Amino acid sequence: MNSAFSKYYDTVMRPLERKYFARIRADLIKEAKGYVLEVGAGTGINFAYYTSAEKVIALEPNAEMARKASQKAIHAKIPIEVIPGNAESLPFEDNTFDSIVGTLVLCTIPNPEIALSEIRRVCKNNGIVLFFEHVRLSNRYLGKLQDFLTPAWRHLCDGCHLNRNSLQLIMQKGFKVIGEKRHFRNICVTVIATNKKFLE
Numbered sequence: 207m208n209s210a211f212s213k214y215y216d217t218v219m220r221p222l223e224r225k226y227f228a229r230i231r232a233d234l235i236k237e238a239k240g241y242v243l244e245v246g247a248g249t250g251i252n253f254a255y256y257t258s259a260e261k262v263i264a265l266e267p268n269a270e271m272a273r274k275a276s277q278k279a280i281h282a283k284i285p286i287e288v289i290p291g292n293a294e295s296l297p298f299e300d301n302t303f304d305s306i307v308g309t310l311v312l313c314t315i316p317n318p319e320i321a322l323s324e325i326r327r328v329c330k331n332n333g334i335v336l337f338f339e340h341v342r343l344s345n346r347y348l349g350k351l352q353d354f355l356t357p358a359w360r361h362l363c364d365g366c367h368l369n370r371n372s373l374q375l376i377m378q379k380g381f382k383v384i385g386e387k388r389h390f391r392n393i394c395v396t397v398i399a400t401n402k403k404f405l406e
């Protein structure tokens with residue numbers, strides 16, 4: 207774990223958050239309803255944007271980030287509990303949550319396929335999943351540039367892959383996308399999807 211990353215994350219992100227991400231997060235997170243799980247909650251940047259949830263369980267494996275998140279949880283409008291853990295092995299029963307949130311996290315989780323299977327398992331049937339992710343660009347040259355930059359980027363940004371096609375992974379796992387918005391010339395995407403577990 208890169209300790210500088212967790213220490214300076216909020217400071218480095220602040221200009222981006224103020225200018226661009228805050229609006230995107232607010233628009234997405236307001237859709238989280240009922241009993242909510244947030245995976246890889248980081249320093250808790252999303253916490254201020256929960257308005258309709260009953261309670262949020264915020265899972266974060268990095269102790270320093272979790273400590274900062276716990277401080278932000280105190281000021282949230284709804285109850286938020288920060289707990290340690292990783293998304294590839296979620297410590298919850300099947301069909302526990304109404305909504306599951308992940309922002310800028312599928313890029314970093316070492317095995318996003320397993321994490322998405324776990325998310326599908328612990329989310330209720332017809333529950334909702336909400337993601338805000340950067341993705342690999344379909345433009346041939348820009349996609350290749352992302353591939354080229356990824357090893358250095360991973361090193362600098364604590365395991366983040368610039369070139370993951372997270373939207374495709376979400377769809378491959380069987381989530382039904384009901385809302386998709388592209389941002390910043392397709393570099394980022396917000397996804398609202400339902401967790402249909404049974405054929406109707």
Ligand SMILES: C[S@@+](CC[C@H](N)C(=O)[O-])C[C@H]1O[C@@H](n2cnc3c(N)ncnc32)[C@H](O)[C@@H]1O
Nearest residue numbers: 246247248251268292293309310311314315316
């Ligand atoms: C780029 S940060 C994003 C933090 C936050 N979600 C946000 O939107 O600002 C990536 C986060 O993923 C977390 N992470 C890394 N591996 C993980 C795993 N296996 N399960 C859950 N979270 C993980 C990191 O600790 C970090 O908090």
